[in-house]
Amino acid sequence: MEFGFWDMIQILGALAFFVYGMKIMSDGIQRAAGSQLRNILRSMTKNRFLGVFTGFLITALLQSSSATTVMTVSFVNAGLLSLVESAGVMMGANIGTTITGWLVSILGFKVKLAHYSIPIFAVAVPMVFAGKGKIKYWGEFMIGFAILFLGLSYLKGAVPDLKGNPEVLDFLAGFTGWGIGSRIIFVLIGALVTVIVQSSSAAMAITLTMCAQGWLPFDVAAAMILGENIGTTITAELASLVGNTHAKRSARIHSMFNIIGVSWMVILLPLFLPVLAKFTQSMGMGDPYSAAGMPIGLSAFHTAFNLLNVILLLGFVPFLVKVAIWSVPMGTDDDDNEGKLKFIGGGIRTPELATIELQKEVGHFGEITARMSNFAKTLINSTDAKEQKKMLKKLKKYEKITDRLEIEITEYMTKLSNQEITSKTSLRLRSILNICNDLERIGDIYFQISKAIERKIEEKNYFLPEQRENINKMIDMVDHAFAIMVKNLNTPRYDNVTKNEAVIAEKAINEMRDKLRKENNSKIGTEDYNSKTAMIYNNLFSSLEKVGDHIINVSEAVVGEI
Numbered sequence: 001m002e003f004g005f006w007d008m009i010q011i012l013g014a015l016a017f018f019v020y021g022m023k024i025m026s027d028g029i030q031r032a033a034g035s036q037l038r039n040i041l042r043s044m045t046k047n048r049f050l051g052v053f054t055g056f057l058i059t060a061l062l063q064s065s066s067a068t069t070v071m072t073v074s075f076v077n078a079g080l081l082s083l084v085e086s087a088g089v090m091m092g093a094n095i096g097t098t099i100t101g102w103l104v105s106i107l108g109f110k111v112k113l114a115h116y117s118i119p120i121f122a123v124a125v126p127m128v129f130a131g132k133g134k135i136k137y138w139g140e141f142m143i144g145f146a147i148l149f150l151g152l153s154y155l156k157g158a159v160p161d162l163k164g165n166p167e168v169l170d171f172l173a174g175f176t177g178w179g180i181g182s183r184i185i186f187v188l189i190g191a192l193v194t195v196i197v198q199s200s201s202a203a204m205a206i207t208l209t210m211c212a213q214g215w216l217p218f219d220v221a222a223a224m225i226l227g228e229n230i231g232t233t234i235t236a237e238l239a240s241l242v243g244n245t246h247a248k249r250s251a252r253i254h255s256m257f258n259i260i261g262v263s264w265m266v267i268l269l270p271l272f273l274p275v276l277a278k279f280t281q282s283m284g285m286g287d288p289y290s291a292a293g294m295p296i297g298l299s300a301f302h303t304a305f306n307l308l309n310v311i312l313l314l315g316f317v318p319f320l321v322k323v324a325i326w327s328v329p330m331g332t333d334d335d336d337n338e339g340k341l342k343f344i345g346g347g348i349r350t351p352e353l354a355t356i357e358l359q360k361e362v363g364h365f366g367e368i369t370a371r372m373s374n375f376a377k378t379l380i381n382s383t384d385a386k387e388q389k390k391m392l393k394k395l396k397k398y399e400k401i402t403d404r405l406e407i408e409i410t411e412y413m414t415k416l417s418n419q420e421i422t423s424k425t426s427l428r429l430r431s432i433l434n435i436c437n438d439l440e441r442i443g444d445i446y447f448q449i450s451k452a453i454e455r456k457i458e459e460k461n462y463f464l465p466e467q468r469e470n471i472n473k474m475i476d477m478v479d480h481a482f483a484i485m486v487k488n489l490n491t492p493r494y495d496n497v498t499k500n501e502a503v504i505a506e507k508a509i510n511e512m513r514d515k516l517r518k519e520n521n522s523k524i525g526t527e528d529y530n531s532k533t534a535m536i537y538n539n540l541f542s543s544l545e546k547v548g549d550h551i552i553n554v555s556e557a558v559v560g561e562i
Contacts, residue, residue, distance in 0.1 A: 010154075017151030019202045025144025029061060031137040031422060048317050051088020052095070052310060059096025068093040069232075069254055075356070076250040083249055083324065087317045090254040091310045094229070098303040100201040104208055105295035117146040137422075183223045183266050190227020200232035204302070211294040218289045219273055222301050226262045226269075229306075233258050249324040256320055261309035276301055341405070344412050351416045351425045355432075356492075358413065362435050363489040365405050366554065369439045370482040372398050372446040373547075377475045379453050380540075381468065388457060395450040402443030406436045427560060428494070434557040435489070438550040445550070449543050452536055461533045471537070474512050474544050481505040481551045488558045502555035509548035516541045 059068045072089045075081040081089070120142055127139025194203040207224050210216045216224070233255040265272065277288050280297050288297020313320070343360040372395060379391035413429055421429070463471070484501045491497050520538055523529045 014151055014154035015202060015206065017154060018148055018205055019151075021144045021147030021149070021151050022201055023144070025141055025148060028137050028140030028142075028144055031140070048084060048088035048091075048314060051085050052092035052314065055089035055092025055094075056096040057092070058089075059093040060099045068096065069251075073247045073250050076246050081250075083246065083253065083321045084317055086250040087253045087257070087320060088314075090250075091257060091314065094258070094306045095303070095310060097200060097232070098299065098306055101204050101208070101299040101302050104201075104205055105299045117150045120146040134422075180266065183219075183269055186220050186223035187227035187230070187262060187266060190224030191231035192227070193224070194228045194231025195234050200228045203228045203231065208295045208298060211298060212291060214291040216294075218277075218294055218297060219269065221294065221298055222269060222273060223266070225298060225302050226265055226305070229258045230255075230262055245328060248328045249321075252324040252328055253317075253320050256323060257309070257313055260313065261305070264312075265305055265309075273301070276304060341408055344409070351419060351421045351429065354416055355425060355428050358409070358429070358432050359489075359492075359494065361409055362432055362439070363486065365402075365409070365436065365439050366482075366486045366489040368398065368405070369402055369442050370479075370486055372443065373475060373479050373482060376446055376449050376453075377472065379450060380463075380471060380475075392450055392454055395446055399443045399447035402440045406440040409436050431494070431557040431560060435554050438553045438557070442547055442550045445543050445547050449540060452539050452543075456533070456536050459532070461530060461536060463533060463537065464529075467533070467537050470516055471540055471544075474509065474516070474541055477505070477509050477512060478544050478547055478551070481509060481548055485551045485554050488555050491558075494558050494560070497555070497558050499552070499555045499559050499561075502552050506548050506552040509545055513541055513545035 055068055055072070058071075069090055072081065072086050072093070076083065076086045124139045124142035124146065127135050128143065190203065190207070193206060194200050204225065207216065207221050207228070211218075211221050233251070237251045237255060273288075277297065280286065280288055280293070280300050285296045285300065286293025288294050288300070341361060342364050343357040344354070375391050375394045375398070379388055379395070382388050382391065410433065413433060416429065481502065484505055488497045488499075488502065517538065520534055520541075524531060524534050
């Protein structure tokens with residue numbers, strides 16, 4: 001039997017079906033339980049041992065170690081996990097991803113699960129169309145599950161039996177006589193396959209299917225699975241490219257952990273596999289060196305390898321962290337660069353898992369905007385021309401920064417909104433959108449204040465001591481309101497925020513504005529009270545009151561009043 005172009009298309013189509021099913025399955029459970037997964041990741045990583053269990057649990061639920069590692073990198077990026085905590089989670093994710101192999105080898109090869117896919121559709125599709133909220137997303141999860149195993153069934157049918165292609169073994173035989181060199185070659189092949197399909201689970205499905213059809217010997221397949229462990233680290237490394245230094249270090253720990261583990265196992269593979277074969281046969285799982293028993297044997301190998309690697313390297317986590325810090329030094333493009341997004345990048349995931357980074361990003365946005373108050377105060381009180389010019393440039397620069405941040409955050413949210421969103425997440429995204437709008441308006445107001453002060457300086461108009469003192473008092477009140485706003489924005493759970501403090505601060509600013517306006521109006525036209533200066537003075541305290549309005553709007557958006 002000839003293996004031609006059409007057969008290759010059949011394999012690629014079946015593989016695409018498998019990957020698509022896995023994506024729908026993973027996305028469905030993330031939408032159904034996204035907030036709970038975030039809470040688990042935040043609360044169950046107090047030490048590296050709990051971190052391992054957390055990583056295992058989340059990956060077993062999501063059926064995607066890539067989703068867990070990308071989520072972990074983003075949490076490190078957002079400052080919610082330390083490098084040590086993230087290391088434990090990623091180690092656990094490596095164990096959790098072996099569950100996929102067991103599902104595929106037991107249900108995919110031992111049980112004709114494809115026969116049950118149509119009944120699963122019969123239950124799941126009505127849930128998607130008739131259900132609301134979580135019922136709908138659990139329906140999507142079930143549809144993904146059915147599609148995944150339909151894809152696996154088609155993949156088994158698309159890969160021809162070895163009896164029709166005996167030359168395959170002759171081809172492989174040419175690469176199997178070089179000892180450790182052969183094992184390294186097949187490790188690289190496994191890594192390459194994983195990088196190409198961007199899913200270690202899909203790569204494993206290919207490997208298990210080829211084994212079931214008799215294409216691969218047990219030792220070759222085991223080496224390819226080791227390579228798939230290395231290939232999956234590429235996802236975390238790519239996710240970290242748009243993150244800060246800490247995110248890059250977290251991804252580097254994941255890469256080192258997998259590469260070190262694969263390195264020692266490649267050396268011990270000829271000794272380890274016979275021991276594993278005896279164990280699987282004693283447990284009634286069959287002979288892994290036979291085509292029938294190989295899928296189960298490979299799943300057992302994958303689990304045993306990752307468990308042993310975690311046990312061996314868990315105690316060396318502090319050392320891995322030190323090496324990661326050394327290999328990814330702080331650079332000029334570090335996360336302290338003002339005016340750049342710190343916590344979100346180009347990678348788009350489900351909205352439920354992206355909101356935490358968005359909340360951190362608007363907290364960063366709020367801190368940047370609050371700095372403008374200090375620049376304005378320095379400009380108003382300074383008599384040094386050089387310092388005045390410097391503050392004018394600073395305020396102009398920061399106004400552009402606030403414009404850019406609003407645009408970039410809004411564009412990211414627009415990409416998120418193209419996906420299905422739960423009602424709670426939709427409310428949170430609308431809140432964040434309103435927050436960005438108010439923070440950008442604050443930047444505009446401070447730029448207008450700077451232009452008013454610039455005209456005052458050029459026209460040589462001077463504030464009276466009492467005017468300057470009143471403006472400084474009002475700026476201090478605005479700074480207090482800013483401090484409350486920034487605290488609210490940086491609260492991890494917006495549900496825990498109340499606006500009481502913010503309301504009191506805004507009310508005080510309004511009362512101060514009313515008082516100053518009344519005093520200013522009563523003095524206009526009197527002797528020694530310059531009318532031009534009075535107009536600038538009125539402009540300043542009115543503008544500061546407008547800043548206070550936008551500050552309270554931010555806190556109202558945080559508590560969900562939109």
